[in-house]
Amino acid sequence: MSDALFDKHRARFERAQQACRERHAWSAFPELPSQVADAEAAQARGLAAFRARLGRRFEIDQPGSLGWIGEEVSPYTGEPLGIAYPQADIEALFDAAERAIPRWAETGARARIGVLMEAVDQLFTGHVFELQQAVMHSAGQSANMAYAGSGANALDRAIEALVYADQALAAVTPAARWERSFGSSRIALAKTYRAVPRGVAVCFSCATFATWNAWPSMMASLATGNAVIVKPHPGSVLPMAIGVEVFRRVLGAAGHDPNLVTMALDSSAEPLGKRLVNHPKAAIVDFTGSAAFGSWVEQNAALSYTETSGCNTVVLESAEDLDAALRSLATTMCLFSAQMCTSPQNVYLPRGGVATPGGRVGADEVGARLAAAISAVGQEPRRAAMILAAIQSPATLDLIGRMQDEGALRGRVLLAPRAYGHPQFPKARTSTPLLVQTDPRQGDLYREERFGPIGFVVECADAGDALAQACGDVARHGGLTAFLYSRDESFIAAAERGYARAGAQLTINLTGPMPLNFAAAYSDYHVTGLNPAGNASLTDLAFVAGRFRIAQSRRPAAAARAN
C-alpha cells in the first residue's frame, strides 16, 4: 500500500515525534482561532456548515440503519438541534468492521498512519470551525475552548497517539534471518513478524469533551490495524458524527473500507453501552465518562482503556503571593464551569491558616478570599461567558442545588451559585460556582466527583494532614490532577512523592494567565492509571502497545547468506 499520504505529512509527523521525545511546547496548529489562515471567512464557513446540519438528517452511509434518532439540545439556546442520526443495527456494524480489518491490517503501518494524518489534517483544515460550533452547541464550551481544547489540542493529541503507535509498531522488525548450528547441521530460518490487530474497538465519547479523548483513542486503535465503532454520548453527538464522516471520507478516498469507522448511537432512554461492551466481537473498549460505568467497563471489557473521574485536589500550605494563587485557582475552578475531568474540586488547607510573606492568613479568610475571587469571575458577563461558558446538562443544575442544601447542613456555603446572563445567548443554561467549607468528617460530601461548578474548602488539622487527606482521597477515590502551593521545598518534595504514588499529575505554585489544569499534547501525560480515575494514560506506550499482538512465521532459508 502506498505511503504517499505519509510522505505528504512526514514533516509534521517527525516534528511531533521530536515533541513527544522532548516534551516541549509545540502544536501542529495555530493556538488561537484568529491565527488560522483567512480566519474570518473560515469561521463564517464553519458557522454556515454547522447551521446547515441543523433540523435535518445527518446521513452516514454505513450498514444496518434501522431508523433515525437524536436528542441534542443546545446549552446556549435551549433549542433542540433537530438533527437525526442513523440508528444502527450493531450486529451489522460489528460484521462490517470485522470484514474491513484484514486488508487494513495488511496495509503497512506507515501507510495507515499516513491516512490518519490526512484525516487529522482534513478535520482541522476543513472542519475546525464547524466542529467549534458543534462542540459549543452540544457541550456548552466557550468559543475559544471549543477551538483550542476540543479542536487544535484534541487533534494534537490525535497526532501524539499516532507517534506512540508508530513507535510500538516500529519496535517489531518485519523480517529476520536466523541461523545457528544444531549438532553438525546448520539451520537457517527466514522469519516474518506481523502486527495483528485485536479486532473491533468501541470508543465511547463523553458529553462535555467528546473529541479530546476520542480522537487519540480512535487513532491508537486504527493505527494498530483495528476498526472503530464510535459510541457518542446521546447529548453530544454532532462533533463525533462530523468526525466519523471525515474519517469515512478519507478512508474511502485512499482506497480503504470506510466501515473501519462507524457510529452506534443510542438514546438516554435506551442505552446501548453494555451491549456494545459485552459483544463477543468487541476486542477493545475506550471509555470516557462516569466512574460507575467506567469501573463496569474495566471489569467486563476484553481490554479497556478508561478515563473516568475522581476528586481533583488542591493543597494550600503556604504561598508567596496568596491572592495570585487564589485568582488562578478561582479562574480554573470556573473554567467551563468545572465540567472538565481535570477541574480542581477540593481545596485542603490547615485549620491554622496558610503561611504567606505577610504572616499566616486564617483558614476562614482564605475561604472568603477564594469565594470572592470566584465571585469576581462571574461579575462581568463577557468575562463570565468566556470562562464559565454554559452548563451541558440540566442534571448538573439539580446537583448544584442538592449540594448547596447538603453544604449548608454539613458545612458552610461560602458562595451560593446563581445563573449569570450570557451576553450573546440570553437563554444559555449557566451557573456560577457553589463553594462549600467543610472538613474531613464530612468526607462523603466531597470524596467523589461532584460534576460541575461545585467546590469544597476542606479544613484539615495541619499542613501534613492536608497533604495526607488529599493524597489519600486521590488514591482511594481517584483523581487526575492535583495542585499545590507551598514555599517549603521539603513539603513540595513530600507532595511530589505522595501524589506520584497516589497517581495525580501535579502542578506546583503556578499563577498567572495559564489555566492550572491546562494539559498540553506532546508534553503533559493525562491520567496516570494508578487510581480509580482511569486505567489508561494519554499517551504512553502502554496506551498503544496492547492494541496489537505479534504473530510470526518461520521457514527454512537457504543456509548460505547471499551477501
Place this chain on the structure above:
Amino acid sequence: MSDALFDKHRARFERAQQACRERHAWSAFPELPSQVADAEAAQARGLAAFRARLGRRFEIDQPGSLGWIGEEVSPYTGEPLGIAYPQADIEALFDAAERAIPRWAETGARARIGVLMEAVDQLFTGHVFELQQAVMHSAGQSANMAYAGSGANALDRAIEALVYADQALAAVTPAARWERSFGSSRIALAKTYRAVPRGVAVCFSCATFATWNAWPSMMASLATGNAVIVKPHPGSVLPMAIGVEVFRRVLGAAGHDPNLVTMALDSSAEPLGKRLVNHPKAAIVDFTGSAAFGSWVEQNAALSYTETSGCNTVVLESAEDLDAALRSLATTMCLFSAQMCTSPQNVYLPRGGVATPGGRVGADEVGARLAAAISAVGQEPRRAAMILAAIQSPATLDLIGRMQDEGALRGRVLLAPRAYGHPQFPKARTSTPLLVQTDPRQGDLYREERFGPIGFVVECADAGDALAQACGDVARHGGLTAFLYSRDESFIAAAERGYARAGAQLTINLTGPMPLNFAAAYSDYHVTGLNPAGNASLTDLAFVAGRFRIAQSRRPAAAARAN
C-alpha cells in the same frame, strides 16, 4: 544510585539490544554445557551444590516464616528431595515488599537494570549446573534441556525482558522545559516525569518449565520498579528457591532491600494461589500454568500476564520429503515427553492423503508412519532418555491411560504408550507417547491440552478443512505454536494469514535436527495473546509497558532560557 553494575554489563546489554532489534541468532551464553569454561569441574561443583541442598532446610532469610514445607519428588529417582522451604506469612511478604518499593523505584532505571544483569550473570556463572540438576530432579527434563532451555535460553529471555523494559522506560524523558504564551504573558514550566511502579507483583511458576517464564516475568516487574513475590509450583520449587536466593544476595550486595524478591510456597493440599491473586496489594500477576486457573487469574487479577495452554496444531497438506517431516514431528512430539506448552499435539491431514513428489500417501499410511517414527525415538534407551526424559507428575501417567481408553473407543490407537528403561535412572517415571487417530466429530477429545506425551491424528475432509479445523481449534481453544508442511505457496500464504489471526506462532516445512518447537530468545515471540492460551507475549513492549505508570510534576521555571 550508581550505574557501576550497568557499566559492568553494558557490552552484553547493548549486544542484546541489537539482537532484539534484528532478531537474529545470538546468546549471551554457550549453547552446550561442554562449551562452558572449565566445564567438567563446573558440572561437578553444580552436582555437589545440588546434593548439598537435599534432605535439609533451604533457609531464606525473609520475613514472616511460619514453618517449613516441601513435597518435591524426583521424577528420575522417585525419591523425595527432602528439602524444606520456609512457609511464609503472606501478609508479612506483601508488607516487606511494599516497604522495599519506594527506594527501588527512585533508583534510576539503568541502575536497576545493572543489578538485574548482575543477577543473571551470577545465576549463570555460579549456579547454572546446580540449576540444571534442580530442574532435572523437579521437572524431569533431560540434562541437556535443563542446561539449554531452562538455563541459558531462560537467562537470555531474562535479558530480553530487560531490553524491552529499558526501551519502555527510556521512552519517557525525565524532565522537560515547556514554554508558551498565554495572552501577553510568557509561561515557562519545568516538568519532571517519573516512572511509578504498580506495586507488588506475584509470579507463579509452573512445574515443568519454571525458569523459562519466571525469569523474564520477574525481570519485567523488577526493572520497572516493582517488587516480586515468587509462587513456585509445590512440585518444582528448588530452581525458583535458588533463584530467589541469588536475587536476594545480589540485591543486598548492591545496597538494595532483598525483600524486593521473596518466595511464597504452598502445598498441593492447601494452595495459596487465589489468596495471592486476590490480595489487595497484588498489583501484577504473572501466571504460567493451567488454562482453568489462568482464565481465573485473567478475570480476578488487577493486571495479569498469562501463558497457559491450548492445543498446538500441525497441518500436513503436502511434503517435499514426507519421512523427514514425520521424523521431525515425531522427535518434537517426544521432546520432554511433550510436557512443553509448545509441544505439538494435534496433526490435521486430508482424508484423501498427503501429496508428495512420489504421489499421494493415504491418511492411514501417514498415521502409521508417524507412529513408527515416534516409536523409533523410544527404541534406543540412550536416545529415549535424551529426548523423552522423564514424566514430571504421576497425574500425567493417569491421563495417558484415560486417553488411551477413550482413544480406543472413539478412534484408533496408532501407538500405545509404554514405560521405557532409563539407562541412568532405572526408577525414572517414563512413558513413550500415545498416538490416537480420530476425526473432528470427536473434537472434545483433542480440543484442549492433553498434557504429556499424547498426540492425535485428525482426519479432515480435505486440506482446506484441515487448515480451517486447526485454525478454528486454536482460535477457540487456544494454541501457542503451529506447524505446517506444504509445497503449495498459496496454501502456505493462507495458513500464515489464518494462524496469524488465530494467534499461533507458525513454523513451516522445517525438517532436520532443530526441534520444531524451539523458541529462541531475542528472535521468537512466545505466545501471541490473541487466543485462550494466554494474554501476554515473551517479550514485546506490551509485556513491560503496563508494569509502570508515569506521574508528572510541573512548576514555574525562570522565563528566560539559561542557554
